[in-house]
Amino acid sequence: MNPLRPFRRTFCGPLAAALLGASALLWGRQVAAEESAAERLFREGRALLVEQRFAEACPKLEESQRLEPSLGTKLNLAFCHERLGNVATAWVGFQEALITARTAGDAAREAFARARLDALEPRVPWLRVRVSAGGAGADRLVILLDGAALDPVAWDKELPVDPGEHVVAAAHRGEIVWQMTVALKESERADVAVPAAAPPGPAPARAAVPRPEQRPPARRDEAREERSARAAEPGAAGGFVYEAGVLVGYLWQEADMYDACFTTPGSCYFTAESSSLLAAATGFFGYTAMERLDFGLRAQIGLHSGDGVLIALGPSASYQLGERFRVGSTLLFGTATQGEAFEEGGYLQDGSSSGYGLRGPIENSISLGFSLGLGAELGMKLMDSPAGSLFLQTTPLFLIGADGVAASLPLGVAYRWK
Template sequence: MNPLRPFRRTLWAPLSAALLGASALLWGRQVAAEESAAEKLFREGRALLVEQRFAEACPKLEESQRLEPSLGTKLNVAYCHERLGAVATAWVGFQEALTTARTEGDAAREAFARSRIEAIAPRVPWLRVRVSAGDAGADQLAILIDGAALDPVAWDKELPVDPGEHVVAAAHRGEVFWQTTVTLRESERADVAVPPAAPVEPASAPAAVSRPEQRPAARRDGAREARSARAAAPGAAGRFVYEAGVLVGFLWLEAGKIDGCITRYGTCSFNAETDTFLAGATGFVGYTAMERLDLGLRAQIGLHSSEGILFALGPSASYLLGERFRVGSTLLFGTATHTAEVYEQGGYLPAGSGAGYGDEGPVETDLPLGFSLGLGAELGMKLMDSPAGSLFLQATPLFLVGADGVAASLPLGVAYRWN
């Protein structure tokens, strides 16, 4: 019997425990560091999401989900893709979140995911890649969408893709022999037919295709994603919006009750009507109370060719319809004036009018509408997007009723809305 064996047994027990404890401690610190990094990325991504910097927010949220998968992060990733304009990627993400929420019994998140799926589904473009069933060498054929290999089970089936340009290519034995570019807008569908593979000539063979890590079809580069986010995404709730624009149009005004001319029978009054050209400016300052809905204050001021002004101001609601159109309504308070020629009818006009008793000559007089109430409308169509906001072609008709007359205008112009 070895005399050192009891000693070795006595030494091995505490040494093993120490090694196991150190390993557990190191593993725990590594997990904690990863969890801390995931939480930090999630907070940064959420902050960028609130600021509508979607192209920067999505990668942080995706990395947070990779480090520490959770249903909440998954929903945030899908929502970020939706706001970025990547509606197909968002639709797939919400579908996955719906399944997870249903498995975990989270009714609130399940309902949220379902509501987003229903909202996004009509906007998703679909692409079908048709491959000839009798194509020679089909077992060595590869179909790629934006560089990502498409599983053969997905051939000849409609696939959700994000709006924008997509490159569809076909390779035989690793060599590209055909490709085309397809541009899809929201809700559109397209079919692409792949021609039969031609024999590959060694002398003129194209460069071999490298197959990157497969990602969802239709993922675009960051610049295009940023443009889509500005074009497609409505404003997130909890931010201020500002708008300024110019307008030209038509103004009809009937106003000008004049008391004070003297006749044999007492005082008299005159009214005048005018159709005139209007030019001016419009503005809106508001707050996004909920997605797509801005509440605030709208003002419109203009000068017209009958030497008068139009001014109106009031609370306004503005709503984004789809991705290009905006409608709104305003309760207006304002006034309008114009200069017109009126005629004495059998009386004396006030001193300095230039007309006397019995004259019927014209007298130029300012005719005010007085304090007025009315309604206005907003009809806008988006022309372009920029990093800070959007440019709209806009009509802002209004109707005012005052103590001494009425006014109506139909102006058309352009306005820029800062988000």
Template sequence: MAETTTSPFGKGLLAATSIQLAETRRGAGRAPGMSAVAGLASAVAVMLAGPAARAQEPARDPVAAEALFKAARALVDKGDYAAGCPKFEASLALNPSASTMINIARCHEREGKLATAWHDYQRALVLNRETAGEQRRRSLEEIAKKEIAALEPRVPKLSVVVEGAPSGVEVHRDGTALPAAALGEPLPIDPGPHEIRASAPGHETETRAITLAEGQTETVALTLRPAAAAGPGAAGAPVTAGDAPGGGGGVPAWAWVSGAAGIVLVGASVGFLIDDLSAISALRDNCREVPGGTYCTPGYDFAADNARKNRDFGLFVGLGGAGLVALGVAVYGIIGAGGEKEPAPAQGAVALPWIAPSGAGASISGSF
């Protein structure tokens, strides 16, 4: 059952009275006014401290705590721990007692929270000092110590170590910060999954998950690595063509190669067009249509100019088309460099002209 305790305000009032009487006795040889003032000041100071002490402590209601304790006991006896255990917690909040704490410890033990239950029994021993009645106090103490002895070999322990711990390291176990003095110590913990996280300024955060069984003792060793340097030009960072000095202001090199090839091809196609027009002009000047066929000036090589005309026209079309394609690729590369930078391709685009007896053209190779 729940035990009752003495009110802090009552203790404070008794203390104030005692101080006032003592001051009165000591001040018998002083001036009467000074003794009275000193005694009154002491009494007022202690009486004012009484409400402050009550404000810092949770409100107590032993009657409600007793009712909740009995209701919880009845539910647990029926096997309804889900409804009974929260009532023990509510009873403890209204009036802390060793018996209520022991029942809460048993609830946690049943849930598999062995370290939490072990801690609850330790708290019960502390609360038991205020239990009324010597026999009752000894009985509760024996229960708590017996349960602690039975739980200790079952409680898992976890030790966290940060190898070469950098300055400002912070370690969290299941979201709760571990003090630096706790590192390396095997601390009791409930069975089941747990998460360990370590971080430090200028270092990568490391997270480790571990699952502990009853009675298991484990050590989690963490090593924090320096954070990698970021940004182009940093040690180990890749440098693209647009980032390299003299890289054409961000325009990839293949765009300039393709543009130059396009200009050469278009220029060559224009040259073949001029030669084609010259051949056509020579044919018109030296040959004319007559009834029954074509008449050419004696000594004029009709076949040579006719072949030159056909060849030049094919080269004009092929090289001109290839040049326009190469120029288009160059424009694409230059415009694209003005937006989001793309990684430079492993090989630039190159236009390669080809000439065959029946025609001409160009092939584009590389990455676009």
């Protein structure tokens, strides 16, 4: 019998368990560190996006995406490249995000990516690299585009490139034997013909031929992609928003007035009611205090066919629902006036009936006086642009004052800059 067997049974089992536990703990801490680094980089990148420091924001978002791939980060990175002017890189990023969102069944993010693709596609420059037919050694050439090896499958095909200068080179056996620089602006197309055979004489430069870039395998983790910090659209706290729009609709108001009676001395009391068409301008100026939530001041000023005006403004909150809709509410201060000719009967202020039934028009401008009320906002996004979004919008309101009430139901369009 081996005298060490009891010792092994007594101590080896617990020791192995302890070692496994320590390894798991170290691995968990490493994963947590990677996750926290990715989240930190993402938050820093988003903050720089809000400050419009795109050259600093893009590398942080790119590193966050490398550490922890997610659809939200990919969308923000593509948006950052778009604002930086790298329209081809942004276009490719939104293409990848569109496929990911479609696979995941995320309709809101898919719609956002599709809208950005439609806006970017006319701006993308395209470059075709042709390799001349014939010539010994054509099958051994390596074509480089901006220092990166170009897969032979991409030869003689249009490739999206960012605006600016691009260097096309040919390498043979690790030696650069030909190169050319081409400059492209947005929407331009260019063809570059690369000679198949190496030209005689010394090579202009010698460089190691890089291998095609290998991207790290993406880690698919749906729980991470659904984190609240990773919003579908690039928009974060800390930015100002502006909105301007035009509305047409319906205005109803009822107001009281006092006027001199024609048949007897004294004051007569009248209630004037009118319904009229309204044409108004609306505006909003605010600050994105929280992601998707804007606080600010909304105003609505209009003229109506009842020979009067509507003025209302006050503090407002506006919230974005998903990708297409926006809702909000406003505490309003204002007034509404109407100018009409009345032939209604009235009552004397002293309570006698001798003034009732009077005829003859009374022309006057009637006002609600200082009024308080509530307003609502409901908007549906029609289209996106690099500066903001165009909404189909309605802003119904209700005002109540010392001398009457008014309500309006308008519909129109508004553009929101962000």
